Amino acid sequence: MQKFDAVLFDCDGVLVDSEAISAAVMRDLLSIRGWEMTQEDCLSLLHGKALKDLAPLIAERTGDVVDEAWMVEFRALRDVQLDRHVRAVPHIHEALIALQSGGLRMACASGADRVKIELQLARTGLAPFFAGRIFSGHEVARNKPWPDVYLAAAEGLGVAPERCAVVEDSVTGVRAGVAAGARVFGYAPLAGAEALRAAGAGRVLNSMAELTQALASPLT
Incomplete structure (x- = not known):
């Protein structure tokens, strides 16, 4: 059988x-907002997690409200890089x-x-x-x-x-x-x-x- x-x-x-590509986009986006981390740390943070589940931590570290507009911005930047490099x-x-x-x-x-x-x-x-x-x-x-x-x-x-x-x-x-x-x-x-x-x-x-x-x- x-x-x-x-x-x-x-x-x-x-x-x-694709994981490293998405992590690099997130790392750069968070860096602009004052949360500096290495590529490895960002990859570990994102791996297997939905963005909305990270919203409270991102808000705590950057002061940003991770609303629909925030997620749309990230996804647009991410998708450009994925289309080029995945x-x-x-x-x-x-x-x-x-x-x-x-x-x-x-x-x-x-x-x-x-x-x-x-x-x-x-x-x-x-x-x-x-x-x-x-x-x-x-x-x-x-x-x-x-x-x-x-x-x-x-x-x-x-x-x-x-x-x-x-x-x-x-x-x-x-x-x-x-x-x-x-x-x-x-x-x-x-x-x-x-x-x-x-x-x-x-x-x-x-x-x-x-x-x-x-x-x-x-x-x-």
Whole structure:
């Protein structure tokens, strides 16, 4: 019996190598407003988090009210840089082709806004793998770490959550996948294997070249 009927992918850091690009835009925006931090600190601050969840901290450190206008400004600057520089995660094209050939259904279930998701998938040539199967955390009642976006993706594919594998690179995202009842595979370049396992990932990958074999092997 096939272990999974569907694979649900996070977007940023899993399908596309975008985290450092967004962090650089945020770092520069906050620097103008008086909050200086390194690229590494800003990347750690943003990883796996929705902007609205950081609003109180940004307000505390800069005095800014992070309202809709603030978020629109950030997203506009971010999307320009993503359109110029975003790349696919290494080996993800080959992994998606193999999964598609094996008959597995696939969806992208991201905590990001739909404009960002679609821009990045189009820019990296990944959009055809997820046509009509993109789910945004901005379009459900609760974003990650709540399970809503993964539950919506499973329902959209017509697959029970427990028959889904989730691929995530952040602690927040792993928790969302676990809460949905899926089996979660961590991708470790940013969060680190230990943190992803502690959040509930059954297996942690260091390269997307490992994904197809990992999905076919028993979780430990």
